Amino acid sequence: MGGIFLEIFAEVKRRVSMTRAAAYYGYPPNRSGFIRCPFHGEKTPSLKLWPDHWHCFGCGKGGSAVDFVALLFGLKPLEAARKLNADLALGLEPDRPETREAREARAKRARQAETRREWEAWREGLLRRLCAALRLGNEARKRPCGDWTAREAEAVRWSAALEYWLEKLDSGDREAQMEVFRDRRRIERRCERILKGTRERSRPA
Numbered sequence: 001m002g003g004i005f006l007e008i009f010a011e012v013k014r015r016v017s018m019t020r021a022a023a024y025y026g027y028p029p030n031r032s033g034f035i036r037c038p039f040h041g042e043k044t045p046s047l048k049l050w051p052d053h054w055h056c057f058g059c060g061k062g063g064s065a066v067d068f069v070a071l072l073f074g075l076k077p078l079e080a081a082r083k084l085n086a087d088l089a090l091g092l093e094p095d096r097p098e099t100r101e102a103r104e105a106r107a108k109r110a111r112q113a114e115t116r117r118e119w120e121a122w123r124e125g126l127l128r129r130l131c132a133a134l135r136l137g138n139e140a141r142k143r144p145c146g147d148w149t150a151r152e153a154e155a156v157r158w159s160a161a162l163e164y165w166l167e168k169l170d171s172g173d174r175e176a177q178m179e180v181f182r183d184r185r186r187i188e189r190r191c192e193r194i195l196k197g198t199r200e201r202s203r204p205a
Contacts, residue, residue: 008092012081013064015090018049021065024088025072037061039071123169123177126184129191130166134159136194155194162190 019029027035034045037056046058055062061071070080085092137155140148148156155162165187168176180187 008085009066009078009081011092012084012090013052013066016065016084016088017051018054018065018068019051020088021068021084022049022054025069122181122184126180126188126191127166127169129188129195130162130169133191133194134162134166137162151194151196158190158194 019033022029022035027038029035029049030045033049035047035049036042036045037047037058039056039061040059042058047054047056053062053064054068065084066077066080069075069084070077073080073083075083084090133155136152137159140152140156145153145156165180169180172180
């Protein structure tokens, strides 16, 4: 599926609510948002409509408005999106050639999304390490300091800084998080020193 078709497909799913699509094709919901499922025989409505998706508690089928129309008329997803576009007069142009500007804008959005994914993966990884380092220090405090290992002593000594970085990265605004990112090499080295030889646990919920 080409880029322009992906754009149209996504736009149809965004603009067409399930209630609108179902009602247009003869399946208006009752007050509870249920309709009789057209995909299996039933007397009591068991297909629930939400604004952006549907699910039948009888046969287990579900999906978006596009999926509903595809199943209802035996169409492929793209054909169903085209049908919704035409029937509901959305005014989209699935056969319009993609312009260079549109390609560049789509590529830019893809790069931004990839950058965001990389950022979140890095952020979550450092949050886990900061939590693990803090946990090591907190566990050490339960014992006499004379029993601490070198790593535990390091964790206790750096606990204030670890808490500061964790708070900034976890709940700080963009500038606060960028402050940690700019200092990431030093912070990552500190966490590595503390956690070296220990198994990091998952970040607490």
